[in-house]
Amino acid sequence: MDISHCFLVLLITTVLLIQDATNVDARYHHHLGKKQKNKNPPNPSPAYAPAPAPASPSPSIPSDPGYDPTPTRPDEPINNSNTSCIFYVTDFGAVGDGSTDDTAAFKSAWKAACQVENGVVLVPSNLVFMITSTIFSGPCQPGLVFQVDGVLMPPDGPDCWPKSDSSKQWLVFYQLDDMTFTGTGTIEGNGQKWWDLPCKPHRGPNGSTLPGPCDSPALIRFFMSSNLVVTGLRIQNSPQFHMKFDGCEGVLIDKLSISSPKLSPNTDGIHIENTKSVGIYNSVIGNGDDCISIGTGCSDVNIEAVTCGPSHGISIGSLGVHNSHACVSNITVRNAIIKDSDNGLRIKTWQGGTGSVSSISFENIQMENVRNCVIIDQYYCLTKACRNQTSAVYLTDVKYRNIKGTYDVRTPPIHFACSDTVACTNITMSEVELLPYEGVLVDDPFCWNAYGVQETLTIPPIDCLQDGLPETLGENSLYNC
Template sequence: MHRNETIGSKIAKSLVDLEARRCCHYFAGFKLLLSAGFACCDLVPLVVQEANGCTARRGKHWRQSRQTSASLSKKKGSHGGSKSHHVSGSNPKAPPSHNASPSSPIPPKPKEEIIPTPPKKGYKGSDSVIFNVLDFGAKGNGESDDTKAFEDAWVAACKVEGSTVMVPADYVFFVGPISFSGPYCQPDIVFQLDGTIMAPTDHRTWGKGLLQWIQFTKLIGVTIRGSGIIDGRGSVWWQDSSFDEPIDDEMKLIIPMNKTRDEAKPTPVGSNLEGKIPSIKPTALRFYGSFNVTVTGITIQNSPQCHLKFDNCVGVLVHDISVSSPGNSPNTDGIHLQNSKDVLIHSTSLSCGDDCVSIQTGCSNIYIHNVNCWPGHGISIGSLGKDNTKACVSNITVRDVTMHNTMNGVRIKTWQGGSGSVQNVLFSNIQMSEVQLPIVIDQFYCDKAKCSNQTSGVAQSGIDYEKIRGTYTVKPVHFACSDNQPCRDVTLTTIELKPLQERYHLHDPFCWQTFGELKTPTSPPIGCLQIGKPSSNRVQYEENDSR
């Protein structure tokens, strides 16, 4: 009987040891998985002793992953003693007496439970080292200034390749102008944005004005992702702001014959900006000089000016984001591209007071598809060539886009006096609804009531429009090209644009110095397009500025 009792006790102890290990690995010391056939009172004394060393670290803002929890528990000794690593401040449990009967283990002396202090400077998550801004002093109450905490979290994350800066959900962080900078940061840093970041409205924060609010510079493989919000609180900037482009060409087409128009100023949601408002309005989120940039999942709203800008970046991916500001908020481009190449934008909703996407000089290999744009000014290339500058844009594809109640549909706009070229552009499968001017090329772009005439201009060639359908409210097509630099190789295929109201005062398609081909009949007929090529002009390419 004694032998059987000893064997039974050993079996029980082995099962208990197994359960304690499972407890350590899956429940981090908080639950005991009871084995069938054994009473709770038989198992608890040993399991408490065995599992105490793998008690999970706990804290208000810190969550341990399973992988990390498992790494904290070590293999047990041959006599059931624990060799687990204990958090500082706790004492290891004494092993059970070797003289005690195996069938009647002596329970350890109970001790008060010690709750470990969570780490403050990063912890190992399932995929990377995580730096939570709360652990660096952020309050997330929407009132306290959390800028320093964000800066400190970034400095720590910057030293660890593939690390994550965590902005947790259910918090509102008040953050002033900030730059998350390289170039000495490790690559592949993730900025996990699940909470809300809110801009300040105190004029003292902005001084005489800044070009951007949140900026990421000179980074490799940086990603912003999550379900959070970047709120620029732009209404306090819009209320006294005049449009930077008060009367551009397409607006001239809508001005009544007496050359006057009613400009309704944006109505602010509310104003908390005391003192004189800076004349320079910041972009909400800007990336500069970076490679392999990804922005996904987040919402950017109510920026004082442009919402999302990429400048001098290579390899950009934007998808499944939302941009939101009122249709009458001035100069609030959705996505602004400048001197960037190899850019993919898709599956995105853009609502703003200016261009949904603006493609500026120095951009090439841009692919935009599956984008919703309303309200706004459509998708634009330009304006290019301002102040007699050279501008070059090439290899642009915009397709599978829906536009509703926008000022323009797809537009190319350049200034007189500029130089350079726009080449190889495709606008395909664009659905228009209540768009004022669906198709626009304007080589006489002007941001004033009147601009001086100049002979030089940015040359344009290889512009293809196909499968553009829907309704318009002013004019279906407006091609205004330069006498010295006519537009060449403009093709139109399956263009079906109808007026929203038949009796509404509308304009016929307009073409000036535009050469190309009608590959299919169009609705309405675009008879103003000149078939073929201009006889005495050559396209001004980037490599050859001669005309």
């Protein structure tokens, strides 16, 4: 893309905006309810479409880039090149006063940038932009960058949320390839009023119970997209999940800061499902639920140099709900810190599910005042009405190496509760040393139907882990993935 072509695109876009200036309000209200016109429109809509089958061949796991996201001057594109076309949202009518609805301007800037190679949608610093629930969809030309250097936020709570908008999601990036979401700015979720809704009880201060959330939106969602980079941003106070990836392949996440209060409900930091070839690096996450949660359909995930806390730890699951088939494989977590959290390294499945969790490695993890530092829970349930069932998601080849630090003495630091009928197998424990944060040692580690080896003695000793393999695993076809 040469400079003259870029200038021509900008000139044509400016003329069209001037010609249509008298009809901004009508166009905006009409556009919110109108499907984007593509030669091959997405079907079904991204809010409800199933995840696609994985592409072949699969890309490799993105490696840690050691990337410095600081621009050389304010509001300069981070992925700067001589061939970039820059589209400032303010040039398309965005006000940035924190109260004006700037959605139409963002959509126009996106549409223009989508049509050129290496286009940059630039959200400038020192301004606060409010937009409503929006789907930024492709396909677009390669190299597209969405750069937020200012503050970007949704309406303030459910009373301000447009009735016509989805209450399940706010920013959605759909059907994109080779796209970067970056910047030195902040994505502010305005979550407090959503957390206070009287729907789902959650734990409050001093043992109290507080309401919320209800049908609350996830802040950022990437759907059916590939070769994505998310880096440098601060994301905070999400109404529900901060960032979700589903139906994606080839994802690099680096140098993010994600934060919400410890008691904010269902505010997972990063959630992935039906997503493959993922690298999550050099990020700090503190929130009211899982720091990172890995759902069904995920494989080839590498998590490294992440600090979690407060949080509910790094979780695989929950899996197998409503007797579903769940598959997770080849997950590595290393060189991480988990502190002041309700869980550390957790795998959780529902009774009655099928499928498998395999080839999981937790290595070089530092714990600081963590409950349930190492936990497998195959009896996960949100009510007291769940009954034991004969089928379960099969867990095998799970390694814990060099897991050290301190635990909250209210619960044992190691807890392996495997299904009555489908044992956990090939669990490896090596250099696991967990001491009480304060007080004295409490209950010994708990094991139920868990098989594995201790390569070194653990602290506290885990004598309950069984040697070898169980006599039977039941019907093997249930565990194929």
